[in-house]
Structures are given as structure tokens and as C-alpha cells.
Amino acid sequence: MALSLRPNCEYCDKDLPPKSTEARICTYECTFCAHCVDDHLSNVCPNCGGGFVPRPIRPAREWRPGLSLAKRPASNERVHLSYSKEEVAGFAAKIRDIPPEQR
Numbered sequence: 001m002a003l004s005l006r007p008n009c010e011y012c013d014k015d016l017p018p019k020s021t022e023a024r025i026c027t028y029e030c031t032f033c034a035h036c037v038d039d040h041l042s043n044v045c046p047n048c049g050g051g052f053v054p055r056p057i058r059p060a061r062e063w064r065p066g067l068s069l070a071k072r073p074a075s076n077e078r079v080h081l082s083y084s085k086e087e088v089a090g091f092a093a094k095i096r097d098i099p100p101e102q103r
Contacts, residue, residue, distance in 0.1 A: 005058060008063025009033040010081050011040055015083035016055075018074040023055035031055065031079065042096035046081060046088040057070070 005018045006029065014033045018025040024037045026045035037043055037052050045052065062068035081088065095103060 002048055002058070002072045003040050003056065004029055004077075005055070006031040006079055007074060007076055008009045008078045011036040011046075011085075012081050013078070013080065017074055018069055019057055019060070021054065021057070024048045024052035025055045026052055040085075040092075041088065043100065044092040044096050046083055049091075049095055051103070 006016070008014060008016055009032045010030060011032050012035075014022075014035075016031060016033060016073055022034045024032050026048055027050050028045075028048050030045050030047045032041060032045075032052065034054075041052075043051050049055070058069045058072070058074070059067070060069045062071060066072075083091070
């Protein structure tokens with residue numbers, strides 16, 4: 001199953017097209033921009049508590065049959081936080097000093 005490549009930052013709603021190098025994801029594909037991960041979330045996913053990594057870029061060209069952005073397009077369903085920004089800040093403050101591999 002391919003990543004859904006969500007189209008926006010869940011925190012600030014910035015557009016994150018499939019080729020964006022600014023997109024960050026957690027293990028559950030929660031998607032945020034690099035700015036929000038660094039400046040607002042302290043590398044703490046507000047949904048699961050995990051850390052973030054750069055989202056891979058799906059090849060535009062079909063190098064292998066059926067495997068390309070054209071054959072497996074990105075999602076166009078925008079996702080937004082289920083928590084207030086105050087709740088997110090409090091959650092991140094509780095666990096930001098714990099390394100992601102120990103959360």
C-alpha cells in the first residue's frame with residue numbers, strides 16, 4: 001500500500017504537493033510542514049506522540065509498471081488537527097525532551 005501523500009499541513013494548512021521537500025510525516029502519515037514541526041510541534045506528532053521524518057517523493061515517471069505519481073496519485077483530501085493549538089502545545093511540551101525512539 002502506498003503512502004497517501006496528504007496535500008496539506010494539518011497545523012497551518014500550507015499546501016504540500018507530492019514533490020514538496022517541506023513535508024514531514026509520522027508513522028501514521030500525519031502530515032505537517034517542516035516549519036510547523038520545528039517551530040510549533042517540537043518534533044512531536046500531536047496525534048500519536050511520535051517523531052517526524054521527511055516525506056518521500058513519489059516518482060513522477062513510471063520506472064516500473066504501475067508505480068508512479070500518475071498511476072498512484074496523491075490524496076486530495078485535506079486533513080486538519082483534531083486538537084486546539086493550545087492542546088497541541090501542552091502535549092508537545094510534555095514529551096518533546098524524550099527522544100522519538102523512547103516515546
